[in-house]
Amino acid sequence: MHGRRRQAAKEATVDEKEQNRQRVEKYCALNDLVMQNKAQGVYTRETLEATHRLLELNTELHTVWNYRREIFANLPEWQDDEQRQAMLEKELAFLLEIILKNIKSYWMWYHRVWALRSLPTPAWKGELALVAKLLSYDARNYHGWDYRRFVVARMKESLDTDTQRDDVDASEFAFTTDQINKDCANHSAWHNRSKLLPAIMQKAGGALEQQEVLKREFDMILNAIYTDPDDQNGWLYYDWLLDVQKDECEKQKLLRDKVAAIRELLDLEEDSKRPMVELVETLVALEKIAPHLVDDERKKECLATLERLEQIDTYHVGKYRDMSKSLSMRWGL
Amino acid sequence: MATADNQQHEGVFGGLYVDKHVEYIKSLDKRHDEIEYWMTEHLRISGIYWGLVALHVLGRPAALDRDEVIGYVKRCQNADGGFGGHEGHDSHLLYTMSAVQILAMYDALDQVDAASVVSFVCGLQDEAGEVSGDVWGEKDTRFAFISVAILSFFGATARMSVAGVVAYVCRSMNYDGAFGSQPGGESHSAQVYTCLAALAIAGRLDAVDRDRLSSWLAERQVRSGGLNGRPQKLEDVCYSWWVLSSLQILQRTHWVDRRRLCEFILSAQDADAGGIADRPGDVADVYHTCFGLCGLSLAGFDEYPLGAVDPVYCMPVDVVERAGLRSWMDKIPESWLAQ
Numbered sequence: 300m301h302g303r304r305r306q307a308a309k310e311a312t313v314d315e316k317e318q319n320r321q322r323v324e325k326y327c328a329l330n331d332l333v334m335q336n337k338a339q340g341v342y343t344r345e346t347l348e349a350t351h352r353l354l355e356l357n358t359e360l361h362t363v364w365n366y367r368r369e370i371f372a373n374l375p376e377w378q379d380d381e382q383r384q385a386m387l388e389k390e391l392a393f394l395l396e397i398i399l400k401n402i403k404s405y406w407m408w409y410h411r412v413w414a415l416r417s418l419p420t421p422a423w424k425g426e427l428a429l430v431a432k433l434l435s436y437d438a439r440n441y442h443g444w445d446y447r448r449f450v451v452a453r454m455k456e457s458l459d460t461d462t463q464r465d466d467v468d469a470s471e472f473a474f475t476t477d478q479i480n481k482d483c484a485n486h487s488a489w490h491n492r493s494k495l496l497p498a499i500m501q502k503a504g505g506a507l508e509q510q511e512v513l514k515r516e517f518d519m520i521l522n523a524i525y526t527d528p529d530d531q532n533g534w535l536y537y538d539w540l541l542d543v544q545k546d547e548c549e550k551q552k553l554l555r556d557k558v559a560a561i562r563e564l565l566d567l568e569e570d571s572k573r574p575m576v577e578l579v580e581t582l583v584a585l586e587k588i589a590p591h592l593v594d595d596e597r598k599k600e601c602l603a604t605l606e607r608l609e610q611i612d613t614y615h616v617g618k619y620r621d622m623s624k625s626l627s628m629r630w631g632l
Numbered sequence: 633m634a635t636a637d638n639q640q641h642e643g644v645f646g647g648l649y650v651d652k653h654v655e656y657i658k659s660l661d662k663r664h665d666e667i668e669y670w671m672t673e674h675l676r677i678s679g680i681y682w683g684l685v686a687l688h689v690l691g692r693p694a695a696l697d698r699d700e701v702i703g704y705v706k707r708c709q710n711a712d713g714g715f716g717g718h719e720g721h722d723s724h725l726l727y728t729m730s731a732v733q734i735l736a737m738y739d740a741l742d743q744v745d746a747a748s749v750v751s752f753v754c755g756l757q758d759e760a761g762e763v764s765g766d767v768w769g770e771k772d773t774r775f776a777f778i779s780v781a782i783l784s785f786f787g788a789t790a791r792m793s794v795a796g797v798v799a800y801v802c803r804s805m806n807y808d809g810a811f812g813s814q815p816g817g818e819s820h821s822a823q824v825y826t827c828l829a830a831l832a833i834a835g836r837l838d839a840v841d842r843d844r845l846s847s848w849l850a851e852r853q854v855r856s857g858g859l860n861g862r863p864q865k866l867e868d869v870c871y872s873w874w875v876l877s878s879l880q881i882l883q884r885t886h887w888v889d890r891r892r893l894c895e896f897i898l899s900a901q902d903a904d905a906g907g908i909a910d911r912p913g914d915v916a917d918v919y920h921t922c923f924g925l926c927g928l929s930l931a932g933f934d935e936y937p938l939g940a941v942d943p944v945y946c947m948p949v950d951v952v953e954r955a956g957l958r959s960w961m962d963k964i965p966e967s968w969l970a971q
Contacts (some may be wrong), residue, residue, distance in 0.1 A: 301868065303915040305902065313844070316665075323667050326826050330670070334720050341854045357671050362721040365768060409770045409827035441818045479965070486863050493807045532808070532863055535844070614853050616679050617886030 320461050324377050330360075337366040342373035351393065358397055361406045368413060380419040395429070402433065408442045423454040431474070439487050448491070468498050476519075483523040486532050493539060500543075510549070516540055517553065519544060519562060528564045529573045547588065552584045555592070572612045575604050576588060579622065598630050646935020647898045648928070649906060652898035654692050655920060656906030657683040660918055675717045677708050681730035685739055688948040689939045691738070702740050704961040705731050713748030714766070722765045723752060729778045732785050737951050746786045752777050754792050761796020762814075772813045773804050777826035780833045781945060784957055789833070796966035798836045801827045809844030820851060821874040823859040828881045829944045835963035842968065843881055849879050850887040857892030858911065868910045869900045871919045872927025880930055883968045890931035897924045897931075 308494045311319065333353050336346040350367045354360060372392075376382035391414055398407045415421050432441060445508035451471055455464045461631040472495045478488035496516065504513045517540055537557065543548050558581050564574040579601045606625045609616050626632070643651025660683060662671040678700060708715045708731060713722025715731035728749065733743045756764045756779060756807065772814040776797045783789045792801060803815040810819030811827035823846070831837050844883045852859040852875045859865030859875045872893060879885045899912045900920070906917025908924035926946060929938040940949040944960050952958055 300917045300919055301910050301914075304912055305909070308799060317663065319667065323670060325667065326667060327670055330673075357674075359671075360674050361724065362674060365722050365766075368768070405770070405772075412770075413768070439862075441813070443819065445813065445817055471962065487818050490806060490812075494816050495782070529850070530863070535808045535848070538844075540731065540808075587710075588686050614857075614889040615850055615887060617888070618850055621832060621884075621887075 318508055326356060329356070333363055333366070337362070340570070342370045344374070355397060358401050358404050359409055364406050365496050368410070371417075377582070382434050383417070387414050390414050394536060398433075401441060402437060405442070408446055411446065415450070415453070415614055419455070420632070421457075423450055423457065426450045427454070434478075438482065438485050441487060443489050444491060448494075465502050468495060468502070471495055472499050479519070479523070483526050484530055484532070489523075489532060489536055493536065510546075513544060514539065524560070525564070528568075528571055531573060534573065534577050541584075544608050551589050551592075552586075552629070554581055557581050558585070574606065575608055579604050579626075583626065595632075598626070598632055601626060633876060634852070640786055646933070647901075648715030648933070649901055650690055650936060653901075653908070653925070654687065654690055654695055654901065654906075656902075656916065657686055657918060657921065658695055659906075660703070661870050661889065667914055671717045674721055677705065677715065677717050677727050677734070678730040679918050680704070681733050682918045682940075683940075683948060684734055686918070686922045686925050688737065688951070689941060690705055691937060693817050693948075700971050701734065702738055702743060703960050706743065709748075712767075713745070713750075713752035721738050725753070725756065725775050725778045726765060728752065728784055732782050733947055736785055736955055737947065737956065739951075743784060746788070750786055750788045750791055751781050752781060757792050761798075761800045763797065763800070767962060772832070772946070773817075773823055774799055774813070774826045775809060776800050776863040777830035777833075780830055784902070793959065794834045795831055798834050801830050802839050805839075805841075808848050810848045817846070819862060819877065821849070821859070822872050822897055824849065824878045829877050832881055832944045832960040832963070835960070837963065837968070841881070842965075846879065846882050846884045846887055846969040848883070849875050850884075853888045853893065855963065858896040859888070859893065866911070867896065868944065869897055869908055869927065870910065870923040872931070873923035873946065876927050876930045877941075877946065881942035881964075883964065885930065891951075894928055894931050894933045897928055900924060922957055942955055 307396065329349065329352060333346070333349050336349065341627065347367065347370045350363050350370065353363055354367070359363070373376055376386055391411065392503070394407060394411050398404065398411075401407070427447070428452050430443050430450065434443045434447070436444070449586065451467060453626050454468050458464050458467070472492065475488045475492040479492070501511045502510050503509050517537070520533055520536050520540065522532070524537065527533065541550060541553055542568070544553060558578065561574045561578045561581065564571060582593050582597055582601050586598075602623055605619045605626075608619045643649065649671060651814050660679065666697070684693075684696065684701075687693055692961050705891070707719045708721070708727065710716060710723045712723050713724070715722065715728040716722050717727040721727070730740070732749065735744060756766070756775065758764070762771045763779045764771050765775045769823075770854070777930075779792060779793060780789055780797055783792060801811065804811050804813070804823070806812060806819045808819050811823045812818050812820060813823050817823070828840065830835070831839055851863070852861070852871060854860055854867050856867055858869070859871035860867045861874065876885060876888070876893070879887060897908065900909045900914070901907070902909060902916040907915065908921040909916045925938065926941045929941045930943065941947070942949050942952040942958065945952050945957065949958070
């Protein structure tokens with residue numbers, strides 16, 4: 300349903316029509332067979348094979364995935380750990396083959412989750428390596444990232460000590476660093492990082508160590524911001540770090556640092572939309588916690604910046620007008 | 633390609649190919665020679681829902697055979713009370729939602745056993761408040777929304793833990809103010825819609841970081857005027873719905889350029905065969921036709937009297953009103969209405 304180019308309409312040849320008719324007939328016959336088997340509750344190796352053939356043709360038949368799982372659970376081999384292990388490993392290989400046809404299929408990713416949950420001896424490290432490989436094809440595939448988080452969670456559960464579990468977190472954190480170094484606009488990596496950072500900070504130790512972690516994080520995001528000042532994500536992550544920073548003095552300093560960084564960027568490019576928006580929002584945030592640092596000159600600068608933004612970013616005129624109105628009212632300007 | 637056309641001409645209004653879209657939707661159930669028709673059988677009921685909403689928006693709510701559709705929907709119900717995407721297919725919340733929405737649009741909800749539907753839905757919420765799509769246990773904030781939405785049609789939201797749903801949705805909020813598919817999931821416009829809609833029904837829109845989320849949503853508009861689902865992704869007509877309905881709930885649709893968005897949606901129409909595609913030049917489908925038209929309606933396209941769409945239920949406003957479900961609007965935070 301996505302990304303299919305329209306072809307110029309042309310009348311199909313007699314041959315093409317016949318080919319198509321056969322294709323439809325073959326598919327419907329197989330579909331009807333499988334659905335009938337399912338309705339009659341037939342759980343055999345033959346019906347399993349039929350579901351395999353059908354799912355190869357259409358990976359989105361979630362009812363057939365359900366049925367396939369039921370067949371597995373009803374086969375005598377399922378009761379024996381070694382045989383179940385072998386069956387499911389084969390299933391994982393099958394899934395890997397067809398998931399590449401549709402790497403965004405909710406049904407297939409969930410079937411993989413089911414398989415891992417059902418394995419007597421799941422190979423979590425192998426799964427992690429596999430999903431890293433899939434993410435190398437498409438670094439923004441959120442199914443892959445969700446699956447990665449599932450694997451990591453289960454992996455941690457299977458470990459004995461807190462130290463081992465901390466190591467997994469650290470390793471995941473390092474994975475996001477890797478991804479970001481490859482492409483600092485990889486939002487999926489930044490997102491995952493944001494979920495790991497609280498635990499990383501907590502395990503860093505005392506307040507001083509935690510501040511160190513946070514400082515490195517600020518450096519990293521500033522780097523991303525300088526690399527692409529127009530990317531909203533970097534600024535959002537920075538603002539979130541400001542929320543994480545509970546020390547009021549530090550927060551004030553960071554806000555002032557942010558203003559300085561923005562001014563540097565605006566020196567390089569005057570009408571740079573995102574830094575301009577950030578300038579206003581940062582001064583507003585600073586004014587809330589340290590009103591003496593934002594005088595009338597700065598307030599007027601905010602309103603003038605919003606006016607200029609209405610001209611250079613016409614899609615968001617509505618937003619800038621709302622902001623101007625709200626600030627004018629608050630500051631009595 | 634659709635051209636901006638200010639004259640009412642052969643069923644075309646301001647570039648919107650009204651008649652073509654109606655014919656396109658009516659033709660969908662007849663395409664038995666196309667493999668696509670058979671390979672999408674598993675979501676047939678959702679296809680009907682998308683088509684019916686589109687027809688309502690186009691002012692042709694009676695274009696399909698009412699009795700035939702209702703009969704079909706009833707045949708999709710299983711013994712567990714849920715509905716499958718087609719006859720004989722396993723129950724799932726996605727298709728149960730479509731079934732209920734179709735029946736509501738035909739004012740025929742009394743034709744199903746409400747208790748069995750409610751029981752099916754309630755059985756899918758666990759102690760932590762999280763909601764699975766079916767008995768196999770895949771969880772997603774989409775299902776959290778669907779569960780409260782379905783129950784609201786039967787006046788039965790109290791039968792599940794709405795507080796649990798709210799908590800689950802809030803746990804799925806990210807640093808950007810937007811929402812993911814589950815706690816830990818990356819922000820995505822479609823999830824933003826479902827999470828906001830769930831919070832709206834629960835009367836808990838106060839839990840939202842309105843400014844941050846509105847800014848994130850506004851940035852979905854790219855140069856072409858179209859909207860994307862998350863940063864750096866391609867624009868797609870279906871986000872005209874997910875993003876715009878979210879902004880509507882937040883009372884901030886004016887934070888994007890709605891006129892440019894309309895132009896983008898119109899440019900994705902198939903002027904020959906009817907229907908709307910994900911983006912210009914692509915093959916049309918009923919899903920994008922539905923969301924494109926809903927997007928045009930929300931964006932205030934006024935060259936044709938499009939039916940109004942409720943941004944929480946993605947259904948005609950008059951239907952939602954009839955069901956007594958517009959009350960979510962009474963629970964919008966006061967401060968949101970001031971600006």
